[in-house]
Amino acid sequence: MGKQFAGIEPEHRAFIERQKIFFVASAPPKGRINVSPKGLSSLRLLGPNDVAYLDCTGSGSETRAHLMASSDKRLTLMFCAFDGPPMILRLYGQGRSIMRGTPEYGELIPRFEDMAGARQIVRLSVELVQTSCGMGVPLFDYKEERGSLVRYWTKQGLNNLRKYWGLKNMKSIDGLPTGFAPDSMAPPG
Secondary structure, three states: OOEEEOOOOHHHHHHHHHOOOEEEEEOOOOOOOEEEEEOOOOEEEEEOOEEEEEEEOOOOOHHHHHHHHOOOOEEEEEEEOOOOOOOEEEEEEEEEEEEOOOHHHHHHHHHOOOOOOEEEEEEEEEEEEEEEOOOOOOOOOOOOOOOHHHHHHHHHHHHHHHHHHHHHOOEOOOOOEOOOOHHHOOOOO
């Protein structure tokens, strides 16, 4: 049976900080539900009810499109233990997309290791924390982070990154707009 909490407790924080991967789930009012794995040490715990992650350029931008299309901005982050004692921890709440080049992005980015290809910070106002046993999650050994995404965008340069945003990140797979404005997004660093 799961346990529920109003915020991130110290033991939850310790668990989250040990994880090498987390999953982001979002959904528009109508359309496909999206679940994305995230890594690259991109998550930051900003407070007991405030979490953010640095989002890197990928083949789509479902989370941003879903947050824009949804009036309730539902977002869930899930962490699960792949080593040590079993546990699943979910953070439920309302998300916001903070675009590169905005003043709020500029205020938050010092908390992260900025990287080539970063396009937004997704911030979650946590309304509920739920833990469950996680005994069905298999054990895995962590080997290392993949550096290929950051190396790829570093090699491509800003002009090719902006072209990619314009081609691949303007709409969700359901055709929802993401609101990206590639030419106005400031370069990394």
